[in-house]
Structures are given as C-alpha cells and as structure tokens.
Amino acid sequence: MLEASGEVQIVGEAENGQHAIELAAEVAPDLILLDVRMPVLDGVQAVATLSKEHLVVMLTYTEEPDIIREAVRN
Numbered sequence: 001m002l003e004a005s006g007e008v009q010i011v012g013e014a015e016n017g018q019h020a021i022e023l024a025a026e027v028a029p030d031l032i033l034l035d036v037r038m039p040v041l042d043g044v045q046a047v048a049t050l051s052k053e054h055l056v057v058m059l060t061y062t063e064e065p066d067i068i069r070e071a072v073r074n
Contacts, residue, residue, distance in 0.1 A: 012027050016038045017042055018040045018046070020038075021041070021046055021049050028054075030055065032050055
C-alpha cells in the first residue's frame with residue numbers, strides 16, 4: 001500500500017530483529033517500520049540499536065503493558 005502511493009520506496013525486508021539491524025546498516029533507510037514480535041531478536045531489543053542511527057516506527061498488536069512500556073522507552 002505504501003509503495004503503491006509512489007511516495008515510498010521499500011528498500012528491504014527483514015525476517016527478524018538481527019537481520020533488521022544488519023540490513024539497516026547496509027541500506028541506510030530514511031524510516032524503519034518494525035514489529036515488536038519477531039524471532040531471534042525481537043523488535044523491542046532491535047529498536048534499542050536501530051534508534052541510535054535511524055527513525056523507527058514500531059507496529060504491533062498487543063495489550064501487554066510491559067511490552068508497550070519497553071518499546072516506548074527504547
């Protein structure tokens with residue numbers, strides 16, 4: 001949907017948080033859309049590293065307050 005607008009170019013897709021960190025270092029995106037729940041390294045852990053160099057928007061569906069607090073803190 002975003003790419004179809006012609007305003008956004010998708011430069012990568014990662015299957016887990018560790019891959020997201022590696023891919024972001026390679027392609028230097030303007031914005032990272034990141035899910036909280038991912039295998040290997042979850043989004044909450046990955047955003048702690050990614051947000052030092054990149055603008056990150058976290059997306060998820062959860063009602064677990066601890067996960068939400070940790071994501072916002074990072």
